[in-house]
Amino acid sequence: MPKNSKVVKRELDDEVIESVKDLLSNEDSADDAFKKSELIVDVQEEKDTDAEEGSEVEDERPAWNSKLQYILAQVGFSVGLGNVWRFPYLCQKNGGGAYLLPYLILLLVIGIPLFFLELSVGQRIRRGSIGVWNYISPKLGGIGFASCVVCFFVALYYNVIIGWSLFYFSQSFQQPLPWDQCPLVKNASHTFVEPECEKSSATTYYWYREALNISSSISENGGLNWKMTICLLVAWVVVCLAMIKGIQSSGKIMYFSSLFPYVVLICFLIRALLLNGSIDGIRHMFTPKLEIMLEPKVWREAATQVFFALGLGFGGVIAFSSYNKRDNNCHFDAVLVSFINFFTSVLATLVVFAVLGFKANVINEKCIAENSEMIIKLVKMGNISQDIIPHHVNFSAVTAEDYHLVYDIIQKVKEEEFPALHLNACRIEDELNKAVQGTGLAFIAFTEAMTHFPASPFWSVMFFLMLVNLGLGSMFGTIEGIITPIVDTFKVRKEILTVICCLLAFCIGLIFVQRSGNYFVTMFDDYSATLPLLIVVILENIAVSFVYGIDKFMEDLKDMLGFAPNRYYYYMWKYISPLMLLSLLIASVVNMGLSPPGYNAWIEDKASEEFLSYPTWGMVVCISLMVLAILPVPVVFIIRLCNLIDDSSGNLASVTYKRGRVLKDPVNLEGDDASLIHGKISSEMSSPNFGKNIYRKQSGSPTLDTAPNGRYGIGYLMADMPDMPESDL
Secondary structure, three states, X not given: OOOOHHHHHHHHHHHEOOOHHHHHHOOOHHHHHXXXXXXXEOOHHHHHOOHHHHHHOOOOOOOOOOHHHHHHHHHHHHOOHHHHHOXXXXXXXXXXXXXXXXXHHHHHHHHHHHHHHHHHHHHHHOOOHHXXXXXXXXXXXXXXXXXXXXXXXXXXXXXXXXXXXXXXXHOOOOOOOOOOOOOEEEOOOOEEEOHHHXXXXXXXXXXXXXXXXXXXXXXXXXXXXXXXXXXXXXXXXXXXXXXXXXXXXXXXXXXXXXXXXXXXHHHHHHHHHOXXXXXXXXXXXXXXXXXXXXXXXXXXXXXXXHHHHOOOOOOHHHHHHOOOOOOOOHHHHHHHHHHHHHHHHHHHHHHHHHHHHHHHHHHHHHHHHHHHHHHHHHHHHOOOOHHHOOOOOOHHHOOHHHHHHHXXXXXXXXXXXXXXXXXXXXOHHHHHOOOOOHHHHHHHHHHHHHOOOOOXXXXXXXXXXXXXXXXXXXXHHHHHHHXXXXXXXXXXXXXXXXXXXXXXXXXXXXXXXXXXXXXXXXHHHHHOOHHHHHHHHHHHHHHHHHHHHHHHHHHHHHHHHOOOOOHHHHHHHXXXXXXXXXXXXXXXXXXXXXXXOEEEXXXXXXXXXXXXXXXXXXXXXXXXXXXXHHXXXXXXXXXXXOOOOOHHXXXXXXXXXXXXXXXXXXXXXXXXXOOEEEOOOHHHOOOXXXXXXXXXXXXXXXXXXXXXXXXXXXXXXXXXXXOOOHHHO
């Protein structure tokens, strides 16, 4: 070693900071300016850098108060009205207990992998749906906008259903319930039962005439229904107040809105099991019809239900997971929420068919009593011989078994004359086979069953309060799927955007509270979401598996979770799920093409439903809904492909972070605290190695390099000194 090298080494040692504590304590104003500065990362090759580190400091992104609050939010979003009034109907229609097998298989093949995928990208990139897909590929940025459009369409009519539930909830504080009996009409001479109600039923009449005051077709708008308009306004005010502070406000409400439905379902199940006929309903529900299970239609409907039950493609799942910590175990969350959703559907199915079994038993007893009187009259008139009636049968207190015995005997003896007798078989299975779903289940069949409950107003209040909470939980996720991406992208104030969004949705939603509004709800439900969401989720899968790269994504997951996910997901995301989704899309398009577009209209004179086709303008609206929902995908793709937007202008493809991570060129930070530091391609940066890098205090305005993978991404100053052997230091 040269003679004066010890002197040089000593001088260097005086300047070298030997501990992180010393380094931090000697940060000067340039470091402070650097930490306060902004960085706009818009270089495509920088995508493999850690988005989390940048987003950790990005304007203090909100976070969940606890893991429980987050799980309840995801459960509240995924568990909605469809679990109560769609799943039981599909289960009954598609083979009873045998339907659960294809549903479980498709939950494992489509549901959990795609749910895990959405949770992962949201948590990894920490943006809403627009920011996530812009980050993966700006050309696919339209996926996020399409999700927002679909969310807005769904929110428009979904909150109308909450408004209907609020109306029934407000009318339930009466004894007897207002839909318990048909109303009487008085004229100058006498009093009679309302003909429309007499031809249908009390609950059916109340739903169509008292609640909706429905018109006879979609072309007859009939003006606004003011009762439902007020209920819709209340529903949007509740949603707006709950969402105005984002997850800080909605997260606290989740404790009630997500848990209360389970309390009600369990109470209903216990109460229903104590009623006559409930076991018949449950037995009918879970009796497997294995021959039906092999039909392709069953698998298509099961796949569609799995798809929508988990809220895939809406953006709400991504939005909620974007507020998680980077190391959260989202794989556990995906499996947990998926199975909670499944078991909730099974619980709701038990409740629905226990209650419908009780209702069928009540109707069956009434049917047997009426037909027994008819048999007694026919015996007295001589149409039926007394000799064929078994001696032990007492028609004053006849049991269901005795009645069916007599009915079968009369049918055999009077084989040719039997149809003219107009006797009813009165079998409980026939009543349970009347498949009811949607509003028909909630507002007609279930309400009729509750009129036979002891203390029926209490159960009615509980039921419709449960529907309100189920709807609100899903609405929170849907609105979050709109608000979060827009706030992340355009940097607008969340409070102002929430108010504007809710106000605009209420104004547009007035078309659903006309007298013809129920038909528009059917139209939006059939055409605004199904195909667009399928396309969105297919593109999401393709974006992650083939554009971003499935191998790279698996490495990201290993880095984020701390363990490598099972290779099962690799094959699902790369091969099985895309093929299954494409098959489902083709099947849905074919089914939509084969099914005539139309709606069930309530005909007042007949007091019954009648299928009507949409008018020409209605068909235009149906097609427009599908086109508008998916239009952002090709529009954004063309804009990016043709470079119609300058990427350097801080546009939608840019990812903006506060406090920089990397430095591209030597920068003098003293003069401008607000200077923008642009991203540097990762291949140009020196790899950080804390065993070799030398840091020193800044003097003057030195040339800077970075330690790009630092915990807080601050990039401390490196010594500006000539190269020298490592041993000399």
